[in-house]
Amino acid sequence: MKKILMLSTGGTIASTDSGHGLTPTESGAAMAAMIPELQGLCEISCYEVMSIDSSNMQPEGWTTLAQAIKEHSDGFDGVVITHGTDTMAYTASALSFMLKNLPFPVVLTGSQLPISAPDTDAKRNILHAFLTALDDRLCGVYIVFDYDVIKGIHAEKTRSTTFHAFESINAPLVGTYVDNVLQINEAMIPEKPTEPLQVQLDLCNDVFLLKITPGFEPARLKALGDLGYKAIIIEGFGIGGIPNEGRDLVPAVKALTDKGILTIITTQCTYEGADLDIYSVGVSAAEAGAIAAGPMTSETILAKLMCITAKTDDFHSIRDRFRKDVIGEWKVYGTAD
Numbered sequence: 001m002k003k004i005l006m007l008s009t010g011g012t013i014a015s016t017d018s019g020h021g022l023t024p025t026e027s028g029a030a031m032a033a034m035i036p037e038l039q040g041l042c043e044i045s046c047y048e049v050m051s052i053d054s055s056n057m058q059p060e061g062w063t064t065l066a067q068a069i070k071e072h073s074d075g076f077d078g079v080v081i082t083h084g085t086d087t088m089a090y091t092a093s094a095l096s097f098m099l100k101n102l103p104f105p106v107v108l109t110g111s112q113l114p115i116s117a118p119d120t121d122a123k124r125n126i127l128h129a130f131l132t133a134l135d136d137r138l139c140g141v142y143i144v145f146d147y148d149v150i151k152g153i154h155a156e157k158t159r160s161t162t163f164h165a166f167e168s169i170n171a172p173l174v175g176t177y178v179d180n181v182l183q184i185n186e187a188m189i190p191e192k193p194t195e196p197l198q199v200q201l202d203l204c205n206d207v208f209l210l211k212i213t214p215g216f217e218p219a220r221l222k223a224l225g226d227l228g229y230k231a232i233i234i235e236g237f238g239i240g241g242i243p244n245e246g247r248d249l250v251p252a253v254k255a256l257t258d259k260g261i262l263t264i265i266t267t268q269c270t271y272e273g274a275d276l277d278i279y280s281v282g283v284s285a286a287e288a289g290a291i292a293a294g295p296m297t298s299e300t301i302l303a304k305l306m307c308i309t310a311k312t313d314d315f316h317s318i319r320d321r322f323r324k325d326v327i328g329e330w331k332v333y334g335t336a337d
Contacts, residue, residue: 002077003043003244004133006032007068009061010051013111013122021300022114024051028082031115035123042134054084054091059203062094069099069106070199078133079106082126084269085157085165088143091282092152093303096131096141096327098200099312101193105138108152108249109145112163118243121146121163126268135182137189140327142174145152149174149182153300153329158177158270158323170273176330204309209302211235211268212242212249221252230309231262231318233293233301240265240274240292241281257289260315262299262322266293294327304329 008014010024014031017023028046031037047215049064069079083091092108097104109129129144141152154171168174175184208229210221224232234249236242242249242265253263265285267274273295276282286292293301308321314327323329 001011001043002134003045003075004130005049005069005072005076005079006044006046006082007049007065007079007210008046008051008082009049009054009057009065009084011054011063011082011110012113013082013084013109013115013125014051015114016116024053024084026115031082031122031126034115035127037127038130041130042077043070044130052084055082056089057087059094059205062091062098063201063203063268065091066095066098066201069095070197070201071195075104076104078104079081080126080129080133081106081108083108083110085110085112085145089155089157089166089297089299090303092141093107093297094203094306096300097150097303097307098203099141100198100200101195102140102197103193105133105135106141106144107133108141112161112165127180128182131177131180131182135184137184138174139192141188147177149176149184151188151328153327154297156270156297156299167270169297170271171331174240199309200307202310203306205306206230206309207233207302207305209233209235209298212237216243216247216249216250218247218252221249222255225256225259229261229321230313231264231305232256233264233266233298233305234290235268235298236265236274236282236285237268239269239272239278239282240267240276240285241279242285242290244281244284250288253290257315262305262315262318263288263290264293264305264322265290266296266298266301272290291322294330295332300329
């Protein structure tokens, strides 16, 4: 019988009403015991990593999860992580880069209602997460939520309360569950790694994510260069434009570049990514040293840069490593028929 490691971190899925709002209290073992379909499906070993609201998740928590997976990588066929929804996409993106050459699935799931609540979505999400972790066709990091299986680097939380909380951004779904059977997208089945698992445990927090607005003062962007950041991500307008007239941000980007701080520009739009080659507001930013993030989500950009900047301070090395596709983060998928 296959063996699955269940790592619990808290979140809504494990919460009960404390009288001061929902607070995580349920253990992974207790949650697994509430789902009859798991009995006899596989051997389950539960490990309580932490018990927090996911708004309190920090990079140190990602390191703890990666370390636990590293320690148990030889004894299990897959991993299920129960996690709060609010930062789940960040965790999925981070683990995707921290766990290189994963030979099995690592599956994050959670819920919009606590597992003990009437009509909860928790039980089906956990069941589908286990079924995904047991699927021999899959390896790598995934989010499973509301019947959908999403590759970790493409997941984003797009709804705050309804059950269909996550979307796959700029990439097809890996698959969807129908009657507890995964209808998989053959094009999204990954190649199995041929190299051994490599785990990166060190991360760097010196990455800043900025959403610009009309009226944003260039001096404030330039001032970020004095705060010790190695890279700054700008969520620009539309396809990635930033102002180059009036409150012109381009000289500030040039000043950051001259200081050896990489500027990455993405978009505030949910879908279709950033490209600095179309409009003059993008071209001028690129000429000042900025790089477009292409199809990547902000969560994935941040996670990738935190991994890269933990390894090097060199501007050119950070830039070159960011441009390199590692796990399909740069892949552009065709429009579905």
